[in-house]
Amino acid sequence: MIDRAEVLHVARLARLQLSEEEVVAMAGELSAVLDHIAKIGELDLDSVSPTSHVVEVTGALRPDEPVACLPRDVALAQAPAVSGDGFLVPSPQA
C-alpha cells in the first residue's frame, strides 16, 4: 500500500504538484496497480541478467567531429520567457 506521505514524497521527487483530490486518488490507484505488478516478485530471477538493449547494436559510435547546432534564436523561439540570449526563469529563492 502507498500512503499519503509516500505519495507526497514521490510527487516531490517528480517535481509534480498534486491537488488534495489527486493525492487521495493517486494513493488508491498506485496501490492497485502495484498489487498487480507485485506478481513478478514470485518469479525466481536470481540467475537472470537484466536486459539493457533488446537488439544488439555494434559500431554505434561516429567520428567525434564538431557540427553546427541549432542557432540560439531558433532554440529560444519556443521558450515561455527569454532574457537577452538565455531562458528566463524565476529565482530559486524568491
Added chain:
Amino acid sequence: MNDADILDLTAAQAARAIGAGSLSARELFDAYLARAREDQLNCFSWLAEQAPTHAAPTSPLNGLPLAVKDLFCTEGVPSQSGSRILEGYRPPYTATAVSRLKGAGATLLGKTNQDEFAMGSSTENCAYGPVRNPWDRERVPGGSSGGSAAAVAAGLAPWALGTDTGGSIRQPAALCGIVGLKPTYGAVSRYGMIAFASSLDQAGPLTRDVTDAALMLRHMVGRDACDATSLEFPQELALPAAKRLDGIRLGVPEELTGEGIEAGVLESFQAALTLAQDLGAQVHPVKLPHAPHALSAYYVLAPAEASSNLARFDGVRYGMRAEDPRDLLAMYTRTRHDGFGAEVKRRIMLGTYALSSGYYDAYYGRAQRVRTKIAEDFKAAFAQVDLIVTPTAPTVAFRLGEKTADPWSMYLNDYCTVPMSLAGIPAISIPCGLSDGLPVGFQLAGPVFSENRLLDAAFALEQALGFDGSAARG
C-alpha cells in the same frame, strides 16, 4: 477520377494511378483534405491549409497525403503529443521517419490526435477530447495512435504514421479494422519522436492493407546518425506477393489465446487460423511461459522511462508555464500540475516510485530480468516455429468511458501486444473479421528483422480473408 473512386484506392494504388497519369497528386490531396475537414471523429489536431502549390516531381510516393501522429516533430507545425504542456509548440526540426517519407514523395495532410504522450489504449487521454471509432461512434478507436487509426479506417487519410510502445499501433489498428505494423526495435529512427519509453518506442505504418504497410515501411527504415539505437535494415523490404503459406509454421501460444480473451474475438481468431491451414500453414502450440508477466514488467519499465523522459517538461524551454510562480521550484511543480493530464501524472508517479531509493531492485531491476526471460521465451519458440500468432487485443472496441475508472482494466488491452514490444520483435495486426459488428485483429509476430516474411504471410492471409472495411468509410 471522382471522389468515390479516389476513396476506393489504397495508397499503393493511388501512387500507381498518379504515376500512370489517371489521377493527379493535387486531386488526391484535395479529395482527402475535403474529407478530413468534415471529420466528425476528432481524428486531427492540425490540418494542412491546402495542397502544396508546386507540382510534386515523380517519386516513389508521388505526393501521397500522409496523416502523422501528433508526437512526431514536424518543423513549423504544431506537435504537442496530445498534451496541454506543449501548448503552441512548433518544433524547429522534423522527425526522421517523417522526413524520410517526405523525401520519398509523401505530403503532410495533418497531425492526428493521440493519448497524451502515447499513454493510453483508447485515445481518451487526449488534451483535445477523445477520438471516436468510425465503426461505432460511441466506442473508442483504441490507442494511443487512435487518431491515425480512425482517420485511415474512416477514409479521412489514405494512410497514417503511428508509434507503438506496448501496442499503440497494433491495438488501434485492430479496433478500427485496419493494418498496423510495429517494426523491429531500431529499424526506424526515433529522432524527433517526442519520447515516451525510449527502449520500446517504435514508429510504424497504419494502413488500409498489408501492401501499403510494406510500401510505407520501406521508406522509413535505416540507420540514422541522430538515433544511436537505429540500425541498417539487413535486406531490401519487398512488397508482399505470397499467395500460399505452404511450409510456414505458425505457433499459437496458449498463454495469449485463452483466459481473458473475449469469446467473439477468439472465434474470429480461430476461423482465421483454420483459413491459414487451408493455405498450407502448419499450426503448432508453443509456450511463452513468462508472457503473463509481461504486462507487469511493462508497467514498471515504461513508466520508469517516461518519468525520466518527461522531466524535460518544466516550463523553461518550450510549451506552457504556470502563471506567476513564486520561485523556480513552484514554476516546475505548478507547470507540471497544470500541463499534464491524469494518466500521465499517474505514470510519472509510478515510474518515479519504481526508480526511487529502496524500490529500484524490487521493481525496475526485476522487470528488466523478466524482460530477458520474455525475449528468451520468444527465441525458444522461434526455434520451433516461423511466426507466432495471437489475437491483437483481448476485446473489440469498447465504449467511451468504460475503462477509464480502473487503470489496470485499461492496461489489459495491451496483454497480447506488450510481450513483443519487450522482446523488440516485429509484429503486425490485420483485420480478420467482425464480432458483434466490430473488427477483430489477428496478430503475427516474427524474429528480429523478419518483416519481409511477416508481411508476406500477412498478405497471403489478408487476400484469403477478404475483409471489407468499406463500411467504416461511410
